[in-house]
Amino acid sequence: MLRWIVFAIVYIVVGLYALQALKTATRYPWVYYLFIAVSLLVLGNFVYQFTWGAAPGRVLSRPKSYAFGLMLAFFTFQLITILFLFSEDIFRVVSALYHKLTGNTRTFALPERRKFLSLLGLGIAALPFGALLYGMYKGKYNFQVLNYELEFEDLPDAFDGYRITQLSDIHSGSLDDRKKVEYAVNLVNEQESDVILFTGDLVNNLATEMAPWKDLFSTLKAKDGKFSVLGNHDYGDYVDWETEASKRQNLEDLKLIQRDIGFDLMLNESRYLQKGNDKVALVGVENWGRGGFKKAGNLKKAAATIDKNDFKILLSHDPSHWEDVVLFDDTHYHLTLSGHTHGMQFGIEIPGWVKWSPARWRYKYWAGIYKEKGQFINVNRGLGFLGYPGRVGIWPEISVITLKKKA
Known part of the structure; x- marks a missing residue:
């Protein structure tokens, strides 16, 4: 059970980090709530199928497979998104330190995220996300x-x-x-x-x-x-x-x-x-x-x-x-x-x-x-x-x- 708790914490932290890109890219709150709801549903189904699900032992049932496939798609989307956020955050921290140390600002303040980078990260992350969903819907019988x-x-x-x-x-x-x-x-x-x-x-x-x-x-x-x-x-x-x-x-x-x-x-x-x-x-x-x-x-x-x-x-x-x-x-x-x-x-x-x-x-x-x-x-x-x-x-x-x- 401990491994599932650790995995859930990691998944939620990564998801919250990726959420920052959505908040920068759009000002519509329903988009944030939808992202959170779907992400939690995917996580809940994944944990359920691999713990209390119907398939015994190590048998990889269809529900387990689809739970894994959806988790893979969403986790990939989040990871690629945060790669862009993280690279930008490094620049933001360095920039804030520079301005603080050179006396340009009295307090340590991070610059705002750039909408362009968030949109770029979300767009690139959407490619493997869409491909993985397509592979589940059509690709497996192509x-x-x-x-x-x-x-x-x-x-x-x-x-x-x-x-x-x-x-x-x-x-x-x-x-x-x-x-x-x-x-x-x-x-x-x-x-x-x-x-x-x-x-x-x-x-x-x-x-x-x-x-x-x-x-x-x-x-x-x-x-x-x-x-x-x-x-x-x-x-x-x-x-x-x-x-x-x-x-x-x-x-x-x-x-x-x-x-x-x-x-x-x-x-x-x-x-x-x-x-x-x-x-x-x-x-x-x-x-x-x-x-x-x-x-x-x-x-x-x-x-x-x-x-x-x-x-x-x-x-x-x-x-x-x-x-x-x-x-x-x-x-x-x-x-x-x-x-x-x-x-x-x-x-x-x-x-x-x-x-x-x-x-x-x-x-x-x-x-x-x-x-x-x-x-x-x-x-x-x-x-x-x-x-x-x-x-x-x-x-x-x-x-x-x-x-x-x-x-």
Whole structure:
């Protein structure tokens, strides 16, 4: 409880400081009262959802997510505003001291705030504030189809032009608009890819989260099948289970749901895609992640039944596995498909110009196609969302990868 009291005090102090910008920018009292009322409502809802709210343990429910999203938007607005106020206040204090010490004034008196700086601070703060609200309202379902064409010298001839649709990080427990999700599923089917590969995090925590969506995702179609692996959230590690048995049952239920959807779940296993006499090996590992994430993936076990000379596609949820393990393995994996990062659901991407997200501070390979040691990886930005219930600049992604034989 102490941490919530401390947080509430900090939030209120920051809010009162930011209020000074409003008082300088406008003389209408109702604007101040509205700002105070909304700020307190956001704070009250946030504290309630994360203390006495309905969701038990560490489960991040939809009400918790939206409480967090609104808090993030308002707190960001306040912090950016006070950056301008603070810089001006430093100047005001220095100016007042100078006039006092030089005898220009008999008393220490701060100059009035300048309306221009307050308006500028409020205007700049409104940009991320509006973007975060837009991301919650529209951005989280702004689905993008990203097409990639990758060339390989040793691609089997029959697979020249082979199309792969990669999905990742559905996080069904966060989804809340069936029509939008149905649009995404139809968008996947419109690609008419040869195979669909899903790289983990079907749910946030509980297998039951998928119940309202199972029938919809079972309509995903690909002529050569649908294959999947588990992500870190699929194991139920972020729930305070009453018994270990209930946690194991949750995972078994999730495996059954994947089967009902039509996914061939690979648990440190491999499969072959066959076209005539040519074949491509699919290798699927369980989650392996750096920095405290579950390390159930076993690359050697997963590849035990394939030939070292096969053309290989690896499904591994966390791109840190590729960076730390796959690139240094004796076996050459031509293409690895990952997800996990979500691109932090926030950033700026202008193809050919800018590609930035806070995700790059944690992951070297955080979104899109990378090539190292003659091996490719695609880090899918994810179809769903988690934590902050929105996306800004890093939109939900459907990856379509075309394999080409290099001339």
